[in-house]
Every structure is written in C-alpha cells, then in structure tokens.
Amino acid sequence: MNFLDEKIQKDGIVKEGNVLKVDSFLNHQMDIDLFDKIGEEFKHRFADKNINKILTVEASGIGIACIVARHFNVPVVFAKKSKSINIEGEMYMAEVESFTHKCKNQVIVSKKFLTSDDHVLIIDDFLANGCALQGLISIVNEAGAFIEGIGIVIEKGFQVGGQVIRNLGYHLESLAIVESMDASTGVIKFRHQ
Amino acid sequence: MNFLDEKIQKDGIVKEGNVLKVDSFLNHQMDIDLFDKIGEEFKHRFADKNINKILTVEASGIGIACIVARHFNVPVVFAKKSKSINIEGEMYMAEVESFTHKCKNQVIVSKKFLTSDDHVLIIDDFLANGCALQGLISIVNEAGAFIEGIGIVIEKGFQVGGQVIRNLGYHLESLAIVESMDASTGVIKFRHQ
Numbered sequence: 001m002n003f004l005d006e007k008i009q010k011d012g013i014v015k016e017g018n019v020l021k022v023d024s025f026l027n028h029q030m031d032i033d034l035f036d037k038i039g040e041e042f043k044h045r046f047a048d049k050n051i052n053k054i055l056t057v058e059a060s061g062i063g064i065a066c067i068v069a070r071h072f073n074v075p076v077v078f079a080k081k082s083k084s085i086n087i088e089g090e091m092y093m094a095e096v097e098s099f100t101h102k103c104k105n106q107v108i109v110s111k112k113f114l115t116s117d118d119h120v121l122i123i124d125d126f127l128a129n130g131c132a133l134q135g136l137i138s139i140v141n142e143a144g145a146f147i148e149g150i151g152i153v154i155e156k157g158f159q160v161g162g163q164v165i166r167n168l169g170y171h172l173e174s175l176a177i178v179e180s181m182d183a184s185t186g187v188i189k190f191r192h193q
Numbered sequence: 194m195n196f197l198d199e200k201i202q203k204d205g206i207v208k209e210g211n212v213l214k215v216d217s218f219l220n221h222q223m224d225i226d227l228f229d230k231i232g233e234e235f236k237h238r239f240a241d242k243n244i245n246k247i248l249t250v251e252a253s254g255i256g257i258a259c260i261v262a263r264h265f266n267v268p269v270v271f272a273k274k275s276k277s278i279n280i281e282g283e284m285y286m287a288e289v290e291s292f293t294h295k296c297k298n299q300v301i302v303s304k305k306f307l308t309s310d311d312h313v314l315i316i317d318d319f320l321a322n323g324c325a326l327q328g329l330i331s332i333v334n335e336a337g338a339f340i341e342g343i344g345i346v347i348e349k350g351f352q353v354g355g356q357v358i359r360n361l362g363y364h365l366e367s368l369a370i371v372e373s374m375d376a377s378t379g380v381i382k383f384r385h386q
Contacts, residue, residue, distance in 0.1 A: 059271070063271070
C-alpha cells in the first residue's frame with residue numbers, strides 16, 4: 001500500500017451502493033499536506049513529460065490541481081460545468097452522458113486558455129465511469145492540444161472509466177485503484193500497481 | 194499600487210456593466226505563482242491571528258484557498274453551492290439572497306468539518322454584493338466557530354459587500370479594492386490602502 005491507499009484505508013468510509021466517502025481529506029475538507037504528497041507523486045510519475053498546463057474540472061479537482069501545479073511550475077485551467085453559459089467569447093464545449101445515464105455534464109473551457117501549443121496534464125480527484133474526464137479529453141482534442149498524461153487520485157477499478165481511457169492509449173496514472181469495497185465490513189481492496 | 198493592482202491593471206479587462214474579467218489569471222486560468230504571493234500577503238496581514246482552518250466556497254475560491262492554506266499550514270473546507278443536497282449526514286446550510294435579487298445561493302458545509310473549536314479564515318476571490326460571503330459567515334456562526342478574518346482577492350469597492358462586512362466589525366482584508374472602472378477607456382482606479 002502506498003501513502004494514499006493507507007490514508008483511504010484509515011479515513012475513507014464505505015457506504016452502500018459502492019460509495020467511498022473521502023470528504024474528510026479530499027473533496028470537502030482538504031488535507032493540503034496530503035495534496036502536496038500527491039503533487040510530488042504525479043511529478044515523479046510524469047517526470048519525462050513536457051507539460052506546460054494542467055487542466056481540471058470544477059469543483060473538487062481544483063484544489064488538487066493547484067497544489068499539483070506547484071510541482072510542475074505551470075498554470076491551471078479549470079473547466080466549468082454549466083448549463084447556463086456565462087463565459088464570454090468563444091469556448092470549447094463538450095456534452096457527455098454516461099452509458100448508465102447516471103451522469104450528464106456539459107464542460108466548458110474558454111478558447112483563450114487552451115491552444116494547439118499546449119501540452120496538457122489532466123488532473124481529477126475521482127475516476128469512476130469517466131464521464132467528466134471524457135469531456136475534458138474531447139475539449140483538449142478539439143483545441144488541438146496534446147494530452148501528455150492523466151493523473152487521477154482515486155480510481156474505482158470496478159467501474160469502466162479507467163479501462164476505457166487505457167484502451168484509448170492515454171498515459172493514465174491513478175494513485176489509488178480501488179478493486180472492491182464492502183460496506184458491511186468497511187474493507188477496501190486496492191489493486192497492486 | 195501593490196503587485197495585485199499591477200496585475201489587474203495589466204491583464205484585467207473591463208467590460209460594460211461593471212464587469213472585471215480576470216479569467217486569464219484568477220478564476221478560469223489560474224496563475225499559481227500569483228496565488229503564492231497572495232498567500233504570502235494574507236499570512237502577513239493575518240500574522241497575529243490564531244487560524245486553524247480556511248473556509249471558502251466553490252468553485253473559484255478553492256484554488257486560491259488551497260495555495261493560501263500552505264502559508265498557514267491548515268486544512269481547507271469548501272462550502273458547496275447546491276440546490277440538490279447530496280452531502281450525507283448533518284450539514285450547515287445558509288440561503289442568501291441579495292437585495293438586488295441578482296444572486297440567490299444556498300451554501301452548505303458538513304457539520305463534521307466546522308465546530309466551535311475552529312478559528313476560521315474565510316477566503317474568496319471576489320467581493321461585490323457579498324451574497325455568498327454572508328452565507329459563509331452565517332454558517333460559521335451557526336457552528337459556533339470564530340471568524341478570525343476574511344481575506345478577499347478583489348473587492349469591488351463601489352458595491353455594498355465590503356462596507357457591510359466592515360460595519361459588522363469583521364477584520365476584512367481585500368488585497369485589491371477597485372474604486373471605479375471605465376469600459377470605454379479600460380481605466381481601473383484602485384483605493385489607496
């Protein structure tokens with residue numbers, strides 16, 4: 001187990017319906033020291049990549065992306081999830097719906113902040129079915145930018161999102177991959193990487 | 194002019210209707226080096242305060258709050274704006290509406306992450322009418338926590354939010370206070386602090 005598996009084991013709470021609550025340190029209250037270790041680890045895993053921009057999506061990806069960005073010394077752009085478009089000027093937009101119809105999102109990025117010169121690292125907190133992530137990839141491709149890698153904090157290995165992204169040939173690094181969770185016992189099994 | 198006034202003067206864009214666009218460095222694309230200077234400045238201005246937690250509100254407050262938190266060595270909690278409540282368990286909730294009816298927000302924080310032991314620094318990117326900020330203050334008070342200070346990156350000094358907060362006796366520090374803006378000339382006047 002790495003530092004993140006250990007943290008999830010210690011402070012994560014498993015709920016019925018394959019829900020993993022990590023709101024005490026990741027996506028409501030945020031442990032900045034932990035985020036710093038996450039940044040260090042992504043820098044290590046993407047050490048050979050020439051990255052000039054980090055892309056994430058609101059809301060819970062933003063904090064992680066900003067701390068990670070310090071390790072790469074690059075700016076962050078966050079995509080907005082919105083039905084009412086309030087970004088002035090031209091924008092990239094992706095509407096994505098999951099095959100289970102459990103998620104439907106519109107993600108938007110201003111064209112000013114993503115161009116064909118950009119070498120992008122996509123960062124997000126969770127990867128399950130990968131609905132939002134597919135939207136981000138679509139936007140980067142639309143911009144003609146290059147995806148150097150995708151860094152995810154927690155992947156639910158028993159849902160399709162991660163496999164789809166790997167099948168597509170992207171360099172995906174998930175710091176913790178949950179293989180299974182049991183709400184009755186609280187046991188979380190991680191994939192050995 | 195301080196470093197932030199200069200940055201706004203250089204890269205901010207004034208639009209009709211008292212709109213100040215700072216999305217190239219503050220609330221869409223995010224300049225992490227600038228955020229670090231902002232963190233340093235808040236640490237300086239709240240140096241005598243005993244702060245153990247930073248509270249902000251999604252989405253654009255989160256990145257700034259996380260980088261600021263490194264200077265205080267404390268965790269961040271972000272309030273969620275939501276109509277559909279999806280935080281399990283008990284939560285603090287504030288519904289706030291501006292006198293101009295231009296903003297109506299529900300802000301929510303889980304009770305687990307804000308208690309009467311907390312000494313809170315509230316951080317946000319913008320202060321105009323102060324609608325969201327009033328909700329955050331309401332939540333901190335409901336929790337019985339203590340507000341050590343409020344740190345704002347850009348205050349629109351010609352709108353009521355800042356004056357209301359100062360009248361209420363809170364220690365409010367706005368790093369840049371815009372007194373007036375002219376969309377036809379692009380001129381931005383700052384309050385001398």
